Amino acid sequence: MARLIVAGGGGGDAVAAAVIDRALYGADDPAVVLTYAWDRLLVDPLPGPRGADGFTGLRALTESVYAVPAEAAPVAPGGSTLPRLAGELAHTFALIDPHHGVEGMIRQLEELIEHLAPTSVDLLDVGGDILARGDEPTLRSPLGDALSLAVCAQVSAPVRLLVAGPGLDGELPVEVLRERLGAVVRTLSAEDVAPIGAVMEWHPSEATGMLMATARGVRGLCEVRDAGLAIPLTDAGPVVHEADLEAAFRRNRLAQAIGATTSLAEAERHSRAICGYSEIDYEREKAAGLRDAAPFDPDAVLRQLARFAAEARARGVTHTTFRHLTEVLGLDGGHRTALRELLLGAHPERYAAPLWRL
Structure with a gap:
């Protein structure tokens, strides 16, 4: 029987959806995961999400929903x-395209539900920023989750809201999230996340990487993002909760404001009015400021890493992500694999999969 999981923020949420689907239901008959194609600039140099016209080789599932198979490819330079x-x-990873706003996304989701006739529909968010009001100063990427929340709150089918790894996205404090979370659905174990281990060797998601690490028992303080945000790795990290979707929608000012939008640009305008910014604007500014990265010099990288590690340890940091290291060391996304191989070769004992122990 078909199941459908909506990856609320795309990217790492899609990976987490695969993990949680397998943990809850087993390896047989895997769910369809509906997700954005919205990767950070280390992967995709173009700001914002890709639509269906941003790929070749997609496979039509319905009139407006396409699966992204292995043979698909993003249109360059995306x-x-x-x-x-x-x-x-x-x-199966199906593409949700927000370029026609929430109304277009509702149409896509309802088409897919009619096509699949799923036994369940879950909306998944790693970290919990989907439970925000939408205007908190600590939020960094509210738009994608608000779009997904607005869609799932209005679609003509029951949807269960799941939050994995509360606080791991660094957007809302765990103390705030705690009162908004419901029953525990699953506490992920090392066995649960083992099948995804090879994916996390290359996938850049930081929140899902920390979710996997905490399921393996990693504890400490992990520094992430270009801004160097410190995220506690605790026993709450691998826990998956249910939350009240209707309450989340009523609380989220941004989700309510964009509920009848017909374009992504319109949703962005609401985000600027309510949050003071659009995360796609941030991506545009960052993309415009990107410079050519320095050549990959292993000796220079190891020297820089030693300085960074000493400074980070002085701040109480115990772990970091390879994505953060790539940015701290001034490397581009194409160097991430080389950096990982260099560090694993030099200090294999510091690898706390998929994080790096300082």
């Missing part, structure tokens, strides 16, 4: 992790 993800996992 990038996407979805084709490789489809090649390594048994799940």
Whole structure:
């Protein structure tokens, strides 16, 4: 029987959806995962999400929903992790395209529900920023989750809201999230996340990487993002909760404001009015400021890493992500694999999969 999981923020949420689907239901008959193609600039140099016209080789599922198979490819110069993800996992990854706003996304989701007749529809968010009001100063990426929340709250089918790893996205404090979370659905174990280990060797998601690490028992303080945000790795990290979807929608000012939008640009205008910014604007500014990265010099990288590690340890930091290291060391996304191989070769004992122990 078909199941459908909406990856609320795309990217790492799609990976987490595959993990949680397998943990809850087993490896047989994997769910369809509906997700954005919205990768960070280390992967995709173009700001914002890719639509269906941003790929070649998609497979039509309905009139307006396409699966992203392994043979699909992003149209240059765009990038996407979805084709490789489809090649390594048994799940079907369907593309949700927000360029026609929430109304267009509702149409896509309802078409897919009619096509699949799923036994369940879950909306998944890693970290919990989907439970925000939408205007908190600590939020960094509210738009994608608000779009997904607005869609799932209005679609003509029951949807269960799941939050994995509360606080791991660094957007809302765990103390705030705690009162908004419901029953525990699953506490992920090392066995649960083992099948995804190979994916996390290359996938850049930081929140899902920390979700996997905490399921393996990693504890400490992890520094992430270009801004160097410190995220506690605690026993709450691998826990998956249910939450009240209707209450989340009523609380989220941004989700309510964009509920009848017909374009992504319109949703962005609401985000600027309510949050003071659009995360796509941030991506545009960052993309415009990107410079050519320095050549990959292993000796220079190791020297820089030693300085960074000493400074981070002085701040109480115990772990970091390879994505953060790539940015701290001034490397581009194409150097991430080389950096990982260099560090694993030099200090294999510091690898706390998929994080790096300082």
